Amino acid sequence: MLKYILKKEFLLVFRNLHAVGVLFIMPMAFILIMSLALKNTYSSEVEKKLDIVFVSNQNSNAIKSITKDFQDNKFFNIKSISNTTKKDLLYENKNSFLVDIPKDVFKAIHNKDELSIKIYSKPDAQQDKLELLKNLLIKSISSIYVKNITQGQNINANFNLEEFISKHYIYKNKEFNIKPNSVQQSVPAWLVFSMFFILIPISNTFIQEKLLGTSNRIKSINVSLWPIMFGKMLPYYIINQIQVILMILVGIFIVPKLGGDSLVIQGNLFYIFIISSFISFAAISFALFISMISKTSEDATSFGGLSNIILAALGGIMVPKIVMPEFMQNITEYSPMAWGLQSFLEVFVRGGNINDFAVYLVYLFIFGIIMLGISYILLKRKNK
Amino acid sequence: MSIEITNLSKRYKENLVLDNINLTIQEGSIFGLLGPNGAGKSTLVSILNNILSKDSGQIVFFGKDFDKNTSYVKSLCSFVPQTYAFYTDLTCYENLEFFASLYGLKSSDLKNRIQYCIKITSLEKYENKRASTLSGGVKRRLNIAIGLLNDPKVLYLDEPTVGIDPQSRNYILKMIKNINLQNNLTIIYTSHYMEEIEYLCDDIAILDKSKIILHEKKENLLNKKEVFIELENNESKTIDVSDSYDEFTKFIASQNNIKDIQFKHKNLENMFLELTKQDLRD
Numbered sequence: 001m002l003k004y005i006l007k008k009e010f011l012l013v014f015r016n017l018h019a020v021g022v023l024f025i026m027p028m029a030f031i032l033i034m035s036l037a038l039k040n041t042y043s044s045e046v047e048k049k050l051d052i053v054f055v056s057n058q059n060s061n062a063i064k065s066i067t068k069d070f071q072d073n074k075f076f077n078i079k080s081i082s083n084t085t086k087k088d089l090l091y092e093n094k095n096s097f098l099v100d101i102p103k104d105v106f107k108a109i110h111n112k113d114e115l116s117i118k119i120y121s122k123p124d125a126q127q128d129k130l131e132l133l134k135n136l137l138i139k140s141i142s143s144i145y146v147k148n149i150t151q152g153q154n155i156n157a158n159f160n161l162e163e164f165i166s167k168h169y170i171y172k173n174k175e176f177n178i179k180p181n182s183v184q185q186s187v188p189a190w191l192v193f194s195m196f197f198i199l200i201p202i203s204n205t206f207i208q209e210k211l212l213g214t215s216n217r218i219k220s221i222n223v224s225l226w227p228i229m230f231g232k233m234l235p236y237y238i239i240n241q242i243q244v245i246l247m248i249l250v251g252i253f254i255v256p257k258l259g260g261d262s263l264v265i266q267g268n269l270f271y272i273f274i275i276s277s278f279i280s281f282a283a284i285s286f287a288l289f290i291s292m293i294s295k296t297s298e299d300a301t302s303f304g305g306l307s308n309i310i311l312a313a314l315g316g317i318m319v320p321k322i323v324m325p326e327f328m329q330n331i332t333e334y335s336p337m338a339w340g341l342q343s344f345l346e347v348f349v350r351g352g353n354i355n356d357f358a359v360y361l362v363y364l365f366i367f368g369i370i371m372l373g374i375s376y377i378l379l380k381r382k383n384k
Numbered sequence: 385m386s387i388e389i390t391n392l393s394k395r396y397k398e399n400l401v402l403d404n405i406n407l408t409i410q411e412g413s414i415f416g417l418l419g420p421n422g423a424g425k426s427t428l429v430s431i432l433n434n435i436l437s438k439d440s441g442q443i444v445f446f447g448k449d450f451d452k453n454t455s456y457v458k459s460l461c462s463f464v465p466q467t468y469a470f471y472t473d474l475t476c477y478e479n480l481e482f483f484a485s486l487y488g489l490k491s492s493d494l495k496n497r498i499q500y501c502i503k504i505t506s507l508e509k510y511e512n513k514r515a516s517t518l519s520g521g522v523k524r525r526l527n528i529a530i531g532l533l534n535d536p537k538v539l540y541l542d543e544p545t546v547g548i549d550p551q552s553r554n555y556i557l558k559m560i561k562n563i564n565l566q567n568n569l570t571i572i573y574t575s576h577y578m579e580e581i582e583y584l585c586d587d588i589a590i591l592d593k594s595k596i597i598l599h600e601k602k603e604n605l606l607n608k609k610e611v612f613i614e615l616e617n618n619e620s621k622t623i624d625v626s627d628s629y630d631e632f633t634k635f636i637a638s639q640n641n642i643k644d645i646q647f648k649h650k651n652l653e654n655m656f657l658e659l660t661k662q663d664l665r666d
Contacts, residue, residue: 012473211467216433216435220462222488223488
């Protein structure tokens, strides 16, 4: 019997182009787009230098020395000043920042005079780049000033601290050495998202069965509820596992072909299987709950789709948790998608083991049991 | 006797849907259940198919208590809903295969039974066609074919000819009659089409406002006669003369302004409208 129940569910899903699109095409597209879009967020490499202009008096020695110091930086490209307004320099000439430093900046510092250094930008300038420019200016002006005041003394002021600073990642698993990148983050994120979208085909089938009377016909047959329920859950569990394999393959083979980083899988593959199984259980139970409270496919698609998007937004799927403010990061802890994502990130990014994500699996299991329990009670009540 | 229903009642919150229903359905007969919309037909059929539970009353099913022998009852019954209760994205064969497996059929038994059901409902040409592409008549036949998979003793057909062309309807009615005769199958048939009930059924019951208001053998019902008397003052009177002419003769003797007298055989539609008071139902 199970063979034909599984066959039926698989045929219904794979003959439904909308379901295939939502379950497979949408997450693949998201992984590709987000991996490429967030590539620089997780990398210290700069793809293109931003153009800046020093609008100060170019003949001043102080400005000349600061400009010279800036020539070698890897983030900004110094452009020469042209005889135009600040507005045109930003909007017409497409410079990112303008810097106005007083010509006697060092004298003012030395004499503790009033000093004003101005950075001009468009209102939608990247704030992190603005901060970076500010810090580089502080560094440049400070080092030149120190050099100036220590001239002639036996003090080594000509040093570059950056050469002595290097980055080191500490992983939970000592054999783990994956460099953080966007694909390492986006594959698990959009994988969890797509797994929860299993609710679209589940609820559609479930509601069609209700509306067409197929569920009543099945109820009238001498067959236990359990193979039917199991037969409903198992195919979608298998489809979720197919999603896991496909999305990982996209991360490994397709994203690098389009210029992104390649997904690297290290550590225990069994962990990925365990985590995806718990996510699948939670997602399918949630789908059954949505199916029970919806009267039509439109209800299920809109209510289910909306709740999935809210859970994804809260769960750090759409915007990585690390860039959220603290109070939003706290809210994230209440989304089942976040529990799935954090478990995957433990394996994909931090090299963690089962102790690191067991608590999330417990949350997912409890969530799944509650959803399944409510669905069962609603089903019983409707039958009365 | 295959099914005996005694004092069956069902209530949805405040609404009494079935009120002390008493019915007896003979084994091998075609039992027609008529009633206006909202009369309680679907509720009664759903209870008999274990889809809904009853509030009170007793059902004896082939000599066994209905409530204590649910599996036995289910194994003997098959329910063909009014809707196309199958998967439109599957082919006819895939649908039959799925439902046959739910009935517990396996390997060669499953294949043989499917072939039998395809043959009896003339679905050979459509076996591998997706149900969504079939005409209304063929979909109805597939609906019935699924209902025959478990070789039932009792088949419930809920308005199986709704929305199809006259040729398909005629074909399905003949098919139902044949299945009943060949297999001594008890069929419980609900419909709004009086001529279908007249053509098919041996026993007829009318359910209205939660109660059975008529239950008779078809031959008794259709032997009913009445006289329509029109008076010169434009008043009229109809008198049932199926059993006796006494009331008619007394009335004639008492009148001296009779304009017209018409003798009629009652038909089911007239009786139905008369009994259910002709008023519009939701």
